[in-house]
Amino acid sequence: MLKYLLKRIGQTILIVILVSVLTFFLVDLIPGDVVLNVAGKDDIDEAEYWKIYYELNLDKSTPERFVLWLKGVLKLDFGTSYIYHKPVWDLIKTNIPPTLYLSLLATLISVPIGVFFGIISAVNRKKKSDTIITLTANICNCLPQFWIGLLLTFLLAVKLKWLPTMGFGWPSKVGLAKHIKYIIMPLICLSLGGIAGFTRQTRSSMLEVIRQDYIRTARSKGLSKRRVNFKHMMKNGLIPILTILGGRISRMIGGSMIIENLFAIPGMGVLTRNSIMAKDLPTIQAIVMITTAFSCIAFLLTDIAYMIVDPRISLAESEE
């Protein structure tokens, strides 16, 4: 078990290093002058040009530059954004919290609701409730987020004027009531697809489990329906759910470019879009590095969760 854990951590570190190499060379891969690329514009004066030149250590050899860059990254020093004229980390630092907050809330909403509907629909297979749930989930799964966003804005903000059309503020700044008004629409947009996805996945994996011989065994022991459903079916049926949960968590920090832009939320999605549009290379590098590291950690945690839930994994590994 420990060996497996160490192996997985090793793999994670390896992936992060590989990505860092690619990210670092991102600057060199883009055609044109490195300094001008990093500056994000062509019309800079000579002094500024050499300032950036030395900041990027372009006078040193490539391996040296990489090591210096990586050292900086480890200290969360991703360089300076010449668009915002700020250290990149300061930008990221202010943009992560809204994104993480919203995606975390959305996940916390989607998982229980999705799993709940999934179980209901699996247990009542081929009955009316199942048909309704499955149909709704399929429709919700297909709806594009921006469309839901626009629809909600039109209904709740423009027509009914219940909610502000856009914006974001923490409760400490704008008060709790205002804060909730800000986040309702983004949360619905971010959760709806998740609920639908979890419902569908839970339903299909539960149905898979219902057919298993060990469920018949559990029933043959005279166990109550509750115990069969919750003790025997849930634990097996929810294992595949971990996979999509892990995938969802891994994407949490990247934020949703569409939703954040639609509702003007100052999060990572907006930052990503802006820095791409402005060719703000140091910021792009930082975003790539941070989202990668976060994803890798999320997948590592998923694997650990797998190991805890499903003894077959750690047993199979320990046989090596």
Place this chain on the structure above:
Amino acid sequence: MSEKDLLYIKDIDTTFRSGDGKVTKVLDGVSINLHRGEIIGLVGESGSGKSMTMLSALQLLPANGSTPMGSVVLDDDGKNLLDYPPDSNAMRKVRGGRIGMVFQEPMTSLNPVMTVGDQIAETVIEHFGASKAEAKAKAIEMMKKVNIPDAEARYSEYPMQFSGGMRQRIMIAMVLAAEPDILIADEATTALDVTTQALLLEMIRDLSVNNGISVIIVTHNLGIVARYAQRIFVMYAGNVVEVGSGMDIFHDPMHPYTLSLLRAIPRLDDPKDRILVPIEGLPPIPSARPNYCPFYDRCNYAEEMCKHRSKPGITQVGPGHFSCCHLSVDQIRAKTEALGKQELHKRAEKKILDEVCLDVEGVSKRFEIRKGIMKKKVAEFNAIEDITFKLRRGETIGIVGESGCGKTTLARTLMRMYTPNTGTIKMFGTDISHMSEKELKPFHKRMAMVFQDPSSSMNPRMSAGDAVAEPIVVHNIYGSAKEVSDRVNELFRLVGLDPNLKERYPHEFSGGQRQRIGVARALASDPDILILDEPISALDVSIQAQVINLLEDLQSKLGLAYLFIAHDLAVVKHISDRIIVMYLGRIMEISDSDDLYDNPIHPYTRALLSAVPIADPAVEATRKFENIIGEVPSVLNRPKGCPFSNRCSEADERCREECPSLKDVAGHMVACFKR
């Protein structure tokens, strides 16, 4: 039926609704009674409804099964269990509490993410309201009772850490933990090796005798019921067709189906010239069962009136002996005698020539286990080791052994799907053991293979005719499309199929027909040698005889040499001239097939033969099961010396250190120091 009845299942009707709303009756008035402390057997082919009867009685049907009609009465108290809703407390008290069930698939019947101990303890908590600690103590006690070594330590292990036989023991422990009155073993030993099966069934019998538990053994294996059951219920097409004691069923059967079945299956103690008489046709599919006797269409006792009268009811034909047939006892007896005379037509003529088709000498195949990203070699083992034998034209050599004995590896090595690490394989004098693919081509033509599962070894998108034509085309045997087509027609006729079926796809055929197509495909390149890897194990017993007879006919017609691989010893013995007994990759004994049964020499052969139950209670009464230690180990853990040394009661120091090679003992080739 009588005062002593512990369980009385009466007139059960069970229907299933398929996806398109069609209703199919799978059980058609099944009645079964069980006395206290008795062991009964429920036998029938797949689809006869034997498992369904048990699931119906316990209200364990899948979602598309309706609540069965009829009654299930326990303790003669007049209460019908089927009146209780399936998940009601009263029903659950019976299911699991009074009646426990062990299922067929040991690999999938236990919850993989729950420790075995918890799964046993759960029963105790459910039925006795015990505390966790009490339940654990009881679970460990039960694990000890079913002979699981190290019960305390293994309590918190997961099912995947146990072998198939051990998992079935866990299942039995789980059932016993509730202290039930009745244990149902639904094909509980079918998936296990014969020696493991015998150990488990012996244990079940001991439990029954010592604890007064009544047992219902549900199986397709007539040998098992002959050995263990006091009364036998024979099922066919959703009906019980005959009920009687073991002696009644095997020595004086009265129902034409039972009579035909006994004529169709080979027995381990058969004389050499025994002819199998297959039951022609197939059982009716449940959705199209006739109103008249369901066996009518395959019955060679049938009279015209059978078709015009409704389904026969059960009538008494002797003390405790019942049968469902319109014909009287005398009529049946007279017809049986007449049929017995007809049967005397000679078995296909056998000519073994001196020409050696296949000369295998010291063949070993090593496999490596590689792990990790770098695929580092972590272990290696010989799946087969030092295999030596000669196969002559017209001869059938049977290869038997339990799981891991290497029989399939041997077949694949001979087919050169694997390259042997040592030894030579000479085909008609030419060593093919290291030939390249290209050099092999002419030899592949002369050796073909028939596989086990006729449904998955055929391409579902290829018509039967195309499948058979493929080897002809690959080997460029015939030029024109017309010639190929003629040859395919000829092959179809050869294996007893109508060439008009050529355009059909595999799923449109029955299992037996598919295996005929498999044989036709193997014969397409006009080979001299056929390797048959478990060719009939996926087929029902009444169908097996058809394929066995076909193979024997083809052999005498075409002078083929067969290598017949199977785990069913009776079948192997019936068809083979010589038998190779393998164990963990090595040959233990080679002998003439008759002599092997009459005079087994190697301790493993003896144990193996004694583990196979014979479909005759009179014979069974005189046989003794030779105790064999433990289960077949993984080939990875093969003992250093003789592979059987850790399970052999005669093994000594030398056996554990050195590996014996084959030597001649009383006409057998035997690998044992003690002989």
